[in-house]
Structures are given as structure tokens and as C-alpha cells.
Amino acid sequence: MIRTETIPCNLCGSEDSTFLFEATDRLHGIEGTFSYVRCSECGLVYMNPQIVPEDIGKLYPSDYAPHLTATKGTAAGIRSLYNRLIKMPVIAHLVKWVTNVKIINSIYSRLDQNSRVLDIGCGAGAFLNRVKTEKGCEVYGVDISEAAVEAAKNSFGLDIFNGTITEAPFEDASFDVITAWWYLEHVPDPRATAARISKLLKPNGHCIIGVPNFESFNAKRFRDKWYHLDCPRHLCIWTPSAMKRLLKQHGLTVTKIIYDKTPWGLRGSLQYSLFGDNINPKHRNRIRQSLFLWMLLLPWTIIVSLLKKSDIIVVYALKTMDD
Numbered sequence: 001m002i003r004t005e006t007i008p009c010n011l012c013g014s015e016d017s018t019f020l021f022e023a024t025d026r027l028h029g030i031e032g033t034f035s036y037v038r039c040s041e042c043g044l045v046y047m048n049p050q051i052v053p054e055d056i057g058k059l060y061p062s063d064y065a066p067h068l069t070a071t072k073g074t075a076a077g078i079r080s081l082y083n084r085l086i087k088m089p090v091i092a093h094l095v096k097w098v099t100n101v102k103i104i105n106s107i108y109s110r111l112d113q114n115s116r117v118l119d120i121g122c123g124a125g126a127f128l129n130r131v132k133t134e135k136g137c138e139v140y141g142v143d144i145s146e147a148a149v150e151a152a153k154n155s156f157g158l159d160i161f162n163g164t165i166t167e168a169p170f171e172d173a174s175f176d177v178i179t180a181w182w183y184l185e186h187v188p189d190p191r192a193t194a195a196r197i198s199k200l201l202k203p204n205g206h207c208i209i210g211v212p213n214f215e216s217f218n219a220k221r222f223r224d225k226w227y228h229l230d231c232p233r234h235l236c237i238w239t240p241s242a243m244k245r246l247l248k249q250h251g252l253t254v255t256k257i258i259y260d261k262t263p264w265g266l267r268g269s270l271q272y273s274l275f276g277d278n279i280n281p282k283h284r285n286r287i288r289q290s291l292f293l294w295m296l297l298l299p300w301t302i303i304v305s306l307l308k309k310s311d312i313i314v315v316y317a318l319k320t321m322d323d
Contacts, residue, residue, distance in 0.1 A: 003051070004051050010050075010236050011245065014040065014041035018038050021223050022036075023224040026278060026279070027230065030058075034047055034232045035047065036224075042242060047231075051232060051235070066121075066148070111137050115138070117131055117175065117176065117177045118139075118175045119141045119180070120197070122148070125160060126156075128140075128152070128156070129152075129155075140160075142161045143160055143161075148160070149161075173202050177207075180208075181210045185211055185234040185237060187236075194246050194249065204319060206318060207247075209243070209317070213309075213312060214238065215240065221269075227271070227288075240313060243257075252320070253320045254317045257313050259313055260314070261302045263297035267287050267289070268287075
């Protein structure tokens with residue numbers, strides 16, 4: 001049984017909120033119904049009552065995709081195609097623009113063998129391995145999943161800390177770049193995470209955080225069937241203004257926000273809307289992993305990104321002060 005408790009807002013601490021909807025796990029079938037509310041003070045959307053920290057590990061099954069290394073199937077095929085395309089000078093720029101390269105070139109081009117990069121919630125380590133291979137950086141990772149840590153070691157030879165970022169034994173002011181891809185929405189105390197990121201960054205270091213965007217067109221359209229709600233694993237659903245508020249509290253100034261252009265989340269939302277879930281083998285991944293639909297929906301999601309209403313945002317921030 002998953003235990004929950006009533007909490008104040010994860011961002012500002014206010015206890016005043018408005019009920020939005022109830023949701024269930026449409027991806028892995030964790031039992032239960034979970035409520036989401038919007039804070040009346042800061043606008044953060046969060047689960048309340050929220051799962052107690054001790055039970056969060058129960059939400060991640062053994063086949064949770066980010067904790068595994070994609071070696072076969074659709075995901076592996078798409079990754080292989082992407083790796084080939086970005087090596088073709090004529091179309092590489094377009095491919096990178098469409099697929100939102102995780103670290104923009106103005107930062108990535110400066111990384112070298114003397115740079116230290118930390119990825120929080122690194123999963124099986126594919127991103128860190130790419131940075132290490134291409135730039136020769138010292139790379140470090142943190143993940144709560146033992147399976148992910150083992151996969152990163154076996155697949156890429158990476159030494160990943162198994163635990164949370166607040167537990168990791170890194171020295172203050174020791175990293176040039178800290179990334180957190182689809183991580184901050186999973187943690188019960190995002191303020192502690194942001195504070196730790198700020199402590200670990202060198203002066204003028206960069207943090208790059210990817211999160212779902214509750215101000216997206218699809219979040220409003222699909223509500224509890226919105227793919228990036230990912231109930232019950234996502235405890236907080238962010239917006240650009242909420243992210244700016246969080247980071248500013250810890251001496252991190254937002255310098256850029258990139259709005260996702262891909263139909264990744266839209267396919268999942270359509271899967272939930274038409275079939276109800278992605279669990280039943282009769283319809284599993286019929287829409288969610290359709291490459292044809294990815295191509296068909298791409299023009300629409302590019303337009304949505306230009307309107308700043310994408311499912312996902314990547315927030316770039318600079319450490320502007322020492323605590």
C-alpha cells in the first residue's frame with residue numbers, strides 16, 4: 001500500500017490551494033487515485049495528499065524506462081537513427097534544432113578535459129557517457145535506483161552515486177555544469193535540491209533543468225490524461241514562473257528557457273485519451289511509440305513551441321552569487 005500525507009506547497013509553503021483533478025497511473029498501473037492541486041500563492045501544481053518519502057521507491061517498477069539502457073526496440077532504433085543524422089553536416093543543424101539538444105552550443109563548446117559535469121537523476125547514464133565521449137569531461141551522476149546505477153556501470157563504466165543529491169558526498173563549488181533531466185518533478189523537497197545545486201556549482205557555473213510544463217497546451221487539454229503528469233511519480237508539475245521563483249531563491253538566475261518541439265508527450269496523451277492507458281497489451285504503445293505519428297504531429301508541436309506552450313521546458317540558469 002502506498003502511504004500519503006497532507007502537505008503544504010512544495011515551493012512556497014502555503015497551505016492554501018485549489019483542487020484540480022484526480023488521476024491514476026496509466027503507464028505502470030500503480031494502485032490508487034491521487035489528487036493534484038494548484039497553490040493559490042505561487043501557482044505550483046502538486047500532488048496533495050502526497051506520497052510519503054519512504055514509499056516513493058515503490059512507484060518505480062523494474063521496467064521503468066529511464067533506469068534501463070535502451071538496447072533494442074523502438075527507443076533504441078530512434079537513438080541509432082539520431083546518432084547517424086547528427087553526423088551529417090547538411091542536416092545536423094536542423095535535426096538538433098528539432099530535437100532540442102540538451103546543452104546549447106554556447107555552453108557545450110566550452111567543455112573540455114578540465115570540466116566537471118554532474119547529472120542528477122542520471123538513470124542508466126547515456127547522457128553522461130555521451131558528454132564524456134565527446135568532450136573528455138569528468139562526469140558524475142546521482143540516481144536513487146540501484147538498477148540504474150548498475151546499468152550505468154555495466155554499459156558505460158560509470159561510477160554513479162546511489163542515493164539523492166542531498167546525500168551525495170560532493171564538495172561545494174566543484175562543478176562547471178549540473179544537469180537534471182526530468183528529475184525535479186519527482187522529488188518531495190525541490191527547495192533542498194535547488195539549494196544543493198547552488199552549493200555544488202562553481203561561480204558562474206550553469207545548471208540546466210528539464211521539467212514538464214503545466215502551462216502547456218496539452219496539459220490544459222488532456223488534464224488527468226496528460227502524458228507528462230505521469231501520476232503518481234510526478235509530485236510537482238512546474239511552470240516557467242515557478243521555476244524562476246525556485247531558482248532565484250537559491251542564487252540561480254534563469255538565462256534561457258527552451259520549449260520542446262517534439263511530439264513525444266502528445267503521442268502519449270493521445271494514447272491515454274483514446275485507449276485509457278498504456279498497460280493493456282492489446283493497445284500498448286500503439287500510439288505512444290508510433291514513428292509515423294511522430295512525423296505527422298511534428299509541424300503542430302513546432303508551432304506550439306513557438307507559442308511557448310510546449311509540454312516540456314528546459315531551463316538554463318547561471319550561479320550569480322555564493323551562499
